Amino acid sequence: xxxxxxxxxxxxxxxxxxxxxxxxxxxxxxxxxxxxxxxxxxxxxxxxxxxxxxxxxxxxxxxxxxxxxxxxxxxxxxxxxxxxxxxxxxxxxxxxxxxxxxxxxxxxxxxxxxxxxxxxxxxxxxxxxxxxxxxxxxxxxxxxxxxxxxxxxxxxxxxxxxxxxxxxxxxxxxxxxxxxxxxxxxxxxxxxxxxxx
Numbered sequence: 001x002x003x004x005x006x007x008x009x010x011x012x013x014x015x016x017x018x019x020x021x022x023x024x025x026x027x028x029x030x031x032x033x034x035x036x037x038x039x040x041x042x043x044x045x046x047x048x049x050x051x052x053x054x055x056x057x058x059x060x061x062x063x064x065x066x067x068x069x070x071x072x073x074x075x076x077x078x079x080x081x082x083x084x085x086x087x088x089x090x091x092x093x094x095x096x097x098x099x100x101x102x103x104x105x106x107x108x109x110x111x112x113x114x115x116x117x118x119x120x121x122x123x124x125x126x127x128x129x130x131x132x133x134x135x136x137x138x139x140x141x142x143x144x145x146x147x148x149x150x151x152x153x154x155x156x157x158x159x160x161x162x163x164x165x166x167x168x169x170x171x172x173x174x175x176x177x178x179x180x181x182x183x184x185x186x187x188x189x190x191x192x193x194x195x196x197x
Contacts (some may be wrong), residue, residue, distance in 0.1 A: 043059070044061045047180050047181075049183065052182060052184050054067075055080070057070070062093075065090075065103060066092075072115060083184035086123070086185055086188070088124075088188050088194065089122065090190050090194075117150055124154070129178070133156050137158055142157060142158070143157045146165075167194035167196070172192065
């Protein structure tokens, strides 16, 4: 290999690395990826990667409604299990967007099966990071069908630089904080509750 070829190859490698670095720095979803050993904050509390989904969610002040619903539905043990699970976790503000009285009705013991259906519709088997979701969206020509534990489908798309979910009723939610890693999966915080058909 002569000197000119060697210089050209080196220059191309440097350009490629620079482009990759720029793409990563400019992608908000990729910026949400926790660094090794880093602790992510959600709802004013640290989320530890060595704790389960339920252990971490219980500490988030933004997810008290979700935690109460998980307990009322009898799903705490399931979401504390080995998994792994990908959980799209609506905030308290997301639950507040539902029609008045909806949350109180769902939390009644008589409606436990309906509550379980709504909650498991936010859970996808496996550990899907934002990068995994975006790769599926690209591979699907702009959208990815995510089969939930409930049995229904969530459709993932990109809206600008954020992942958007479309539920069975056509409702939309956006991932506002991605890649909150857990010992038994990953949480993506969302701004709306997704509803099954």
